[in-house]
Each structure stands twice: as structure tokens, then as C-alpha cells.
Amino acid sequence: MKITKQEYIELQSDLAELHVEETVSDPWGKGLILCGDPEGVYTYTDEAQEVFNAASDAIDFILRQYLEVGE
Secondary structure (H helix, E strand, O other), rough: EEEEEHHHHHHHHHHHHHHHHHHOOOOOOOOOOEEEOOOOOOOHHHHHHHHHHHHHHHHHHHHHOOOOOOO
């Protein structure tokens, strides 16, 4: 199955985010979401970011076995 690069990035990120939210007790810091800057960019705690990065790498490995990523 072929998907665009943008679709692939969104899918990979959504799956990694789901994993973080199911794994880390408080992924966004104080409360559910911590809004870190005036532009509304959300950031993970250090622990949650590490889990996200590891999940993203594992998900990338799995998805590339089944998907063809185009431009």
C-alpha cells in the first residue's frame, strides 16, 4: 500500500502519541496538557519525550514493512 510522506508522518506520530498517553502517567506535565509557549506549542515531559521517540522508531520499523512511502 502506498501513502504520501505527510500521511506517513501523521500516522507514525499519532500512533506514538497514543502509546505515550497509554504508557506515561502524566505525559504533558502539570495536568493533562502543558502549553509551553505563546504560540500554543505543546511539549512533553522529558520522560514522555523519551517514550515517544522510542515508540516512533519502533513504529517506523513496523510500518515500513507494510507501507510504501511516496512524496
